[in-house]
Amino acid sequence: GENVEQHPSTLSVQEGDSAVIKCTYSDSASNYFPWYKQELGKRPQLIIDIRSNVGEKKDQRIAVTLNKTAKHFSLHITETQPEDSAVYFCAANTNAGKSTFGDGTTLTVKP
Amino acid sequence: DAEITQSPRHKITETGRQVTLACHQTWNHNNMFWYRQDLGHGLRLIHYSYGVQDTNKGEVSDGYSVSRSNTEDLPLTLESAASSQTSVYFCASSESPGNTEAFFGQGTRLTVV
Numbered sequence: 001g002e003n004v005e006q007h008p009s010t011l012s013v014q015e016g017d018s019a020v021i022k023c024t025y026s027d028s029a030s031n032y033f034p035w036y037k038q039e040l041g042k043r044p045q046l047i048i049d050i051r052s053n054v055g056e057k058k059d060q061r062i063a064v065t066l067n068k069t070a071k072h073f074s075l076h077i078t079e080t081q082p083e084d085s086a087v088y089f090c091a092a093n094t095n096a097g098k099s100t101f102g103d104g105t106t107l108t109v110k111p
Numbered sequence: 112d113a114e115i116t117q118s119p120r121h122k123i124t125e126t127g128r129q130v131t132l133a134c135h136q137t138w139n140h141n142n143m144f145w146y147r148q149d150l151g152h153g154l155r156l157i158h159y160s161y162g163v164q165d166t167n168k169g170e171v172s173d174g175y176s177v178s179r180s181n182t183e184d185l186p187l188t189l190e191s192a193a194s195s196q197t198s199v200y201f202c203a204s205s206e207s208p209g210n211t212e213a214f215f216g217q218g219t220r221l222t223v224v
Contacts, residue, residue, distance in 0.1 A: 001170070006153075032210035043201065043215040044154070051210070089153060093210045097142045097161065098169070103153040 002027040004092050006102025013080050014110050021105045023090035024072040030092040033066060033073050034099070038087045047088075048075070080109045113138040117202050117216035124223055130189040132219050134202030140214075141207040143185040145169075145177060147198040148218075154201065160185055161207070192223045 003026040013019050025033075031052040036044035050057045050064045050073065057064050061080075066073040077084055087106050091099040115136040124130050136143065141162045146154040156169030158177040166177050174196060176188045189196055202216040 034212060043217050045215070046212045049212065095210055097205060097207070097210065098144065098156060098159055099154075099213055100156070101146075101154040103151060 002030060002092055002094070002100040004090060004100050004102045006090050006105060008105060009103065010106045010108070012108045012110065015080060015082060017080055019075075019077045019080055019084070019107055019109075021075045021088055021090070021107075022072060023074070023092075023102050024070075025092040025100075026071065027092065027094065028071070029094045031095065032093040033064070034091050034093070035064060035075050036089045036091065038089065038104075040086075044089060077107075080107075082109050082111050085109045115202060115204055115214050115216045117200075117219050119219060120217060121220045122222070124192050124221070126192060126194060126223055128192050130192050130221065132187045132189075132200055132202075132221070134185045134187065134216055135183055136202075136204045136214070136216075137183065138204055138206075138214060139182060140204035141182065142205045143179070144203045144205075144213065145175070145185065145187045146201045146203065147171065147196075148201060149198050157187065157200075158185075189221075192221075194223050197221060197223045 006023045034049040037047045038044040063076045087104045090102040118133045144159040145157040155171045160179040200219045203213040205213045
């Protein structure tokens with residue numbers, strides 16, 4: 001089955017700096033890669049996603065890149081703010097629909 | 112607005128008891144999933160369903176069962192609760208065929224004592 005590895009497990013940045021979280025996947029059939037943000041005590045919510053026919057996608061301060069050949073994808077957050085502090089999960093989906101999640105990255109943005 | 116709700120939000124039960132966690136969605140999604148979340152393990156798939164009468168085992172299905180009698184509901188049953196099943200449980204749903212966003216319920220914190 002699919003295996004998703006996510007790094008780093010914790011990340012601390014100064015407000016205004018950039019943050020990068022990286023994930024690798026194993027199943028070449030995976031074609032959809034969502035990123036979820038989970039604030040303390042809350043449910044995971046989608047913040048951005050990318051499909052296998054696209055190399056990069058951007059939404060304001062958030063961007064995701066995908067390298068299908070190397071089977072890795074990354075989340076980039078620029079100009080970080082304290083409200084970006086949360087746990088971020090990457091995931092990989094095949095057409096079958098089930099998500100395999102990475103173990104999460106706890107991002108702390110220091111004011 | 113469409114939503115996905117879980118109940119109860121918190122539950123404490125004793126070892127050996129049967130427990131059922133409810134999940135109800137009004138998105139009319141065919142795909143529904145149950146995950147457990149433990150520190151250091153992210154979200155691990157317990158069971159999933161692609162439609163009425165369809166159920167499938169995930170990576171951590173031992174000790175759990177689900178049934179899908181209608182589109183809206185996917186209850187998760189712990190046949191005989193064990194302390195190792197103390198966790199936060201999330202239900203989620205998504206559209207078919209499946210390479211789309213998953214919408215999560217609020218979660219159920221289960222403690223087995």
